[in-house]
Amino acid sequence: MTLIIEDGSGKPDAESYATAEDLAMYATKFGVVIPAGVAVQEALLRRAALAMDGMTWKGRKTRSEQALSWPRREIHLDGENKPHNYLPARIQYGQMALAAEIHQxxxxxxxxxxxxxxxxxxxxxxxxxxxxxxxxxxxxxxxxPDRPSATQFADYLQTRGLFSIRV
Structure with a gap:
């Protein structure tokens, strides 16, 4: 079953930010191990997207009925307000890194x-x-937490890096 890819429009049935082909190219570029079959790669990407939905991101979903956490509104990054359909490349790369980590x-x-x-x-x-x-x-x-996906997501999460707790 082919993945439904989020394109920034807030699809209600989106399953991933990246395709199996994107994941295969990522694995080649960065030397990570992923399974050979397209169906298994797509399953890894779905699992990574589900894990990402459990993260606390900056801003709010663009549409309440969208399936995935991104795109988001009220994102202020690098001194500028990002458009409501903004889908950062690092979200896609982070999902692929997370998929490789899950496989490992x-x-x-x-x-x-x-x-x-x-x-x-x-x-x-x-x-x-x-x-x-x-x-x-x-x-x-x-x-x-010291894996590449955490680095990719850092600028987009509510809490970044170390924080102190007063006792």
Missing amino acids: DDIDPVEKRKGAVVRERVEGAVDREYAAIPSTSNRLLPAA
């Missing part, structure tokens, strides 16, 4: 994964310890 999470064995950093000591050499991930867990761990 799918194919990595559980024992190879690392949990959150629970201890880090810097004194000459760096000593880092990761939380254990049980091999009995059936949950797919989300892509790590």
Whole structure:
């Protein structure tokens, strides 16, 4: 089934910002591993788009009935107000990066994964310890925050970078 691509008009049935062909070119350019079949690539792009819908973006959806989070209105970026049909290239690239990260999470064995950093000591050499991930867990761990998709999305998310919490 062919993906329905968002073109900036706020389609109510859009499923992705990128095509399987776009994802294949992205993988070639950046040397990431993706599955060979078009149907599986499209499924990865759909999963990435769903993950993106859970993110807190700047602005508001252009139309309440649009399927995906973008396009958005009330976006002020780089000193200018962006038009209501603005669809940043980094949203498309971020979706493709996220799709590649999801695929990597799918194919990595559980024992190879690392949990959150629970201890880090810097004194000459760096000593880092990761939380254990049980091999009995059936949950797919989300892509790590230091992956390329997070960099692509940074300017468009409500909260960017580090923030402090007053205790």
